[in-house]
Amino acid sequence: MEKEKGSAIYFTFIVLSIMLATALGISVLLIGQIKLMTGIENSVVAFYAADSGIENILYQKKIEAGISNCSGEIPPSYCSIDLNNGASAQATFTPSGANCLYSDGCIKSVGSYSTGSGNDAQRT
Numbered sequence: 001m002e003k004e005k006g007s008a009i010y011f012t013f014i015v016l017s018i019m020l021a022t023a024l025g026i027s028v029l030l031i032g033q034i035k036l037m038t039g040i041e042n043s044v045v046a047f048y049a050a051d052s053g054i055e056n057i058l059y060q061k062k063i064e065a066g067i068s069n070c071s072g073e074i075p076p077s078y079c080s081i082d083l084n085n086g087a088s089a090q091a092t093f094t095p096s097g098a099n100c101l102y103s104d105g106c107i108k109s110v111g112s113y114s115t116g117s118g119n120d121a122q123r124t
Contacts, residue, residue, distance in 0.1 A: 042113050042114065043113075045085065045087050045111075045113040046087060046111040046112050046113040047111060048087070048111065049081075049083055049087035049088060049089045049111030049112065049113055050089055050109045050110055050111030051109070051111070052081060052083060052089055052109075052111070053079065053081055053089030053090065053091030053109030053110070053111060054091060054107050054109045056079060056081055056089075056091060057079060057091050057093050057107050057109075058107070060079075061093075061105075077092070077093045078090065078091070078092055079091040079092075079093070085113070086113065087111060087112065087113040088111070088112050088113075089109050089110065089111045089112070090109070090110050090112075091107060091108070091109040091110075092107070092108045092109070093105055093106070093107050094106045094107075094108075
């Protein structure tokens with residue numbers, strides 16, 4: 001009987017150690033998932049910024065009958081757009097020719113949104 005006096009303390013220590021290890025393992029997994037979800041959110045914002053760049057060039061081409069507020073006298077023309085949410089887009093319009101096989105021209109837009117992690121999305 002005297003050998004069994006401290007067994008409850010050892011058993012409690014083992015159970016608490018297993019619970020602590022489980023909690024730490026779960027927290028590591030959750031932190032990784034939270035970082036991944038933040039990256040996906042930033043990537044979606046960047047994708048829509050790229051889409052805004054394309055829509056801006058299409059609007060200028062259709063409504064204004066030319067691309068007026070873009071820089072570059074010689075094609076391709078470069079447009080830079082800053083959105084209210086902190087995202088930005090750099091769009092390029094290349095007229096039909098050697099570098100573009102489409103009769104209406106080619107538009108490439110790269111949207112960016114970063115909160116320090118540098119998540120970018122590209123839509124061509």
